[in-house]
Amino acid sequence: xxxxxxxxxxAPGIRTVRDMKSVLAEPRCPETGALYFMYRDLARSAPDRCxxxxxxxxxxxxxxxxxxxxxEYVKTKGHYHPADPAGTGYPELYEVTQGEAFFLLxxxxxxxxxxxxxxxxxxxxxxxxxGHITINPSPxxxxxxxxxxxxxxxxxxxxxxxxxxxxxxxxxxxxxxKNRHYPEVPPVRHLTAVKGRDAAxxxxxxxxxxxxxxxxxxxxxxxxxxxxxxxxxxxxx
Ligand SMILES: O=P(O)(O)OC[C@H]1O[C@](O)(CO)[C@@H](O)[C@@H]1O
Numbered sequence: 511x512x513x514x515x516x517x518x519x520x521a522p523g524i525r526t527v528r529d530m531k532s533v534l535a536e537p538r539c540p541e542t543g544a545l546y547f548m549y550r551d552l553a554r555s556a557p558d559r560c561x562x563x564x565x566x567x568x569x570x571x572x573x574x575x576x577x578x579x580x581x582e583y584v585k586t587k588g589h590y591h592p593a594d595p596a597g598t599g600y601p602e603l604y605e606v607t608q609g610e611a612f613f614l615l616x617x618x619x620x621x622x623x624x625x626x627x628x629x630x631x632x633x634x635x636x637x638x639x640x641g642h643i644t645i646n647p648s649p650x651x652x653x654x655x656x657x658x659x660x661x662x663x664x665x666x667x668x669x670x671x672x673x674x675x676x677x678x679x680x681x682x683x684x685x686x687x688k689n690r691h692y693p694e695v696p697p698v699r700h701l702t703a704v705k706g707r708d709a710a711x712x713x714x715x716x717x718x719x720x721x722x723x724x725x726x727x728x729x730x731x732x733x734x735x736x737x738x739x740x741x742x743x744x745x746x747x
Contacts, residue, residue: 513654514607515571517554522547525587527579533587533675535687539580546574546586554719561723566661566732569722571607574646574653583612583680588643589665590618591636598735599638602659603728605718606632609653612645616677616695618669622746623677625686625698631705633714637741638734641669643676656718660732701744710743 512519525548527541549571553559562569577584591600604613606628613626613634618641628634636642646653670676677695679687686698703709721727730737 512549512571512573513609513652514605514656515549515552517552519549519552519571522549522573524548530579530587532671533585534579535582535675535679535681535689536580537674541577541579545577545579545584546572548572553722558722563661565725565728567722567728568659568661569719570657570659572644572655572657574644574655576646576648576650576652578649578682581681581683583645583647583682585614585643585645585680587667588641588670588676589667590641590669591638592663592666593638594660594662594732594734596733596735599640600660600663601638601731601734601741602636602642602657603718603721603731604628604634604636604644604655604657606630606634607654607656607718609646609648609651611653611655612647612680614643614645614676614678614680614698615640616642617746620677620692620695623696623698624701624744625678625680626701626703626709628703628709629705632703633708633718634703635708635740635744637745640745641676643670645680647680647682649682658718658721658728658731662732699746708744712743
């Protein structure tokens with residue numbers, strides 16, 4: 511059974527080592543095979559599916575088994591989200607459903623880099639204008655995540671591919687290594703998110719999926735400019 515999901519699952523999207531070569535600390539890493547599995551656009555019932563579609567939202571589950579990538583922890587490829595019609599970047603909301611995660615966020619202007627350590631049950635919002643990767647820092651435990659995100663855009667991979675990944679690499683000996691392809695960037699800010707809380711320390715009740723059909727709780731995903739408070743305590747200012 512896939513952690514965080516007890517219903518039927520469609521075939522996953524799979525990222526392989528080959529897909530990830532351009533973003534690895536060691537691009538010549540000879541590893542091969544599948545790295546992580548993305549089950550997109552899930553719903554537990556027909557009414558939930560209808561509500562998600564009407565509200566331009568998607569619920570996904572991502573499973574990232576542990577892996578050593580030539581000294582680097584396994585991670586997602588990394589992307590930014592474009593701006594919505596009001597000019598604010600689309601955000602995203604994650605929950606760790608199994609294992610522990612590091613979310614490495616970087617503002618598109620590269621004036622802020624945040625590393626969020628999130629345990630099982632923690633929620634993490636990706637603020638407007640921030641790119642993100644998710645890292646599984648465990649040598650032996652699988653990480654599973656759920657996310658809610660707007661269906662109104664496509665992820666943008668260009669910067670991560672051109673610059674060979676995020677601004678920092680998390681190595682499995684504990685080092686956080688600056689990516690030499692980036693210009694000068696600020697040091698990493700560290701935040702922690704624990705079960706039932708987000709990275710700003712606010713309480714979160716219920717599972718992420720329990721927010722499906724709660725229009726007020728999820729409206730910020732399509733109109734983030736109206737809900738700046740959601741990101742207070744996460745961004746630099
Ligand atoms: O597209 P990437 O960078 O591989 O990241 C995958 C993640 O992004 C999502 O598409 C949501 O933004 C999830 O399905 C998955 O967790």
